Amino acid sequence: MEQTLSIIKPDAVKKGVIGKIIDRFESNGLRIAAMKKIQLDDAKAGGFYAEHKERPFFGDLVAFMTSGPVVVMVLEGDNAIAKNRDLMGATNPKEAKEGTIRADFAESIDANAVHGSDSAQSAQREIKYFFSDNEVL
Ligand code: GDP
Numbered sequence: 001m002e003q004t005l006s007i008i009k010p011d012a013v014k015k016g017v018i019g020k021i022i023d024r025f026e027s028n029g030l031r032i033a034a035m036k037k038i039q040l041d042d043a044k045a046g047g048f049y050a051e052h053k054e055r056p057f058f059g060d061l062v063a064f065m066t067s068g069p070v071v072v073m074v075l076e077g078d079n080a081i082a083k084n085r086d087l088m089g090a091t092n093p094k095e096a097k098e099g100t101i102r103a104d105f106a107e108s109i110d111a112n113a114v115h116g117s118d119s120a121q122s123a124q125r126e127i128k129y130f131f132s133d134n135e136v137l
Contacts, residue, residue, distance in 0.1 A: 002080040005126035010068035011111035034074035034136045084116040
């Protein structure tokens, strides 16, 4: 069993599609092992995306991720990391395949509805960034 971190970003929370997105995960064999709705501040969002600190879009990314509440989750299942990335679709919703979360619920490369860990190493770091061991059940 593999675990991955998922975030439903502020655009999708504002649109009221939390349930529809979670249904994509549960219908495709991913179990919700942990979940909470939180408001990120600059430090928490900036630390999460630290690998992008030098990128030109970093300021916009932090501003967007702090623009409203997010839902953070640990998803668990066989090949959870790759499965979640497949369900999400390409980073830019305009390039995302039909039927993916980003094709169906996202507007732009900033407001792209969801985050998903991209490797086992980042999944481990990202899960610990938001959850203590006794919150993952
Ligand atoms: P992801 O793993 O598919 O989320 O993509 P990345 O890890 O490469 O980027 C993290 C997040 O930064 C993406 O989900 C986007 O919201 C944002 N992002 C990436 N590239 C760009 C860009 O060129 N411009 C802007 N404004 N945001 C970007």
